[in-house]
Amino acid sequence: MSLDYVKFAPGFEKFMPKEYRDMVEHGPFGKKTTVSQMGSFKEILEEHPMCAGCAMTLFIRLAMISFPNPEDTITVGTAGCGRLAISQAAIPFVYGNYGDQNGVASGLSRGLRLRFGDKPKDVVVMAGDGGTADIGFAQTLHSWIRKEKFTTIMLDNEVYGNTGGQESGMTSQGAVLKMAPLGKKFEKMDMVGMAKVAGCVYVATVVPNNPRRVEAVIKKAVLIAREVGPTYIQAYTSCNIEYAIPTDKVMEDAKNVEDNRYKFSEYISEEAKQYLAERYGYKEFLPKPAAAVTQA
């Protein structure tokens, strides 16, 4: 859990694969990398077995680039498509049994705080809609109610894509899927509302058709989770296989869905705003000058 773990063991440099050497010499560790620099440095994420054109992969790729301190970050995941890519990255990945990723992350986060004290070590949970809202619902909600300080990211593809297309709690009402041929009868779960009620201090919904926005949202969520409280990001990451979206139309679908039912939303508690402004210099959350307040 430091820059040392991404260095070569003495004498082994020439035996390492090219990808590993590129990662050590030109990776994002110890530097500030941004979405606008993509394509000019070696990314944390490597080749992975996810489907061509998968929007979830795009989101994971953007998320990996957006972590404020990748060398001090641990990702936690569970069964589902996402873990196929998240595990192919040069940062530690912990695989929880199905649904217990937020429980695992709770222990991990507390343990890291005990071991490293004030030095921030970020724990980021990335799990699908099934892992977060269906099978892992109890553990997710309880970790929020306990105010565990880590980030939960839901990769919401609105279906069980790995197992043939069953409906999940996050599937939209009326959606017809291979294993839900009559259409889903119930409404999509309001996880954003539940996150707010359960005490998350930062809640955002985002669609990966705006990379800079994804970057901003992830940075804020991870930074706030260091000291203020639990944070939650819900990302629409369509399943182009189960929803039969042609791969070259995935971003068109993302745009339509964002316009119609997945609008960008962001909730930040006052305490979190103050923390971002004072600790990390976020100008938009700085208190307004007295003159501006009077004029308003």
Place this chain on the structure above:
Amino acid sequence: MYLVADIDVDICAQTSCKLCTQFCPEANTILYNNEIGKDKGYKYGAAYVAVDRCKGCAQCVWVCDNMAKHHAIKMIMIDQLPKAAITDNVTYGEKTTTAVLASPMVG
């Protein structure tokens, strides 16, 4: 045979929007070279595709055609590309990458 993305340097180097790189679901597949375009007299560098990592989804084509409106990317059968970048021949530098082009059908 299968399709891979191919970027027209002459179009790309005029604008350098980098949107294709930001929207590609595969990591380190569409890379950026600050010098390719400048060598040809254009103002900017250009993006290129490491074809061994490209899964042929054509998302970059949609982004280039509809978001950037540059129409610089086409899908091409891999055996129709005489020379292309492959990961083994890519060198990372300071805020740029360079690739020695080679036949994608060999090795």
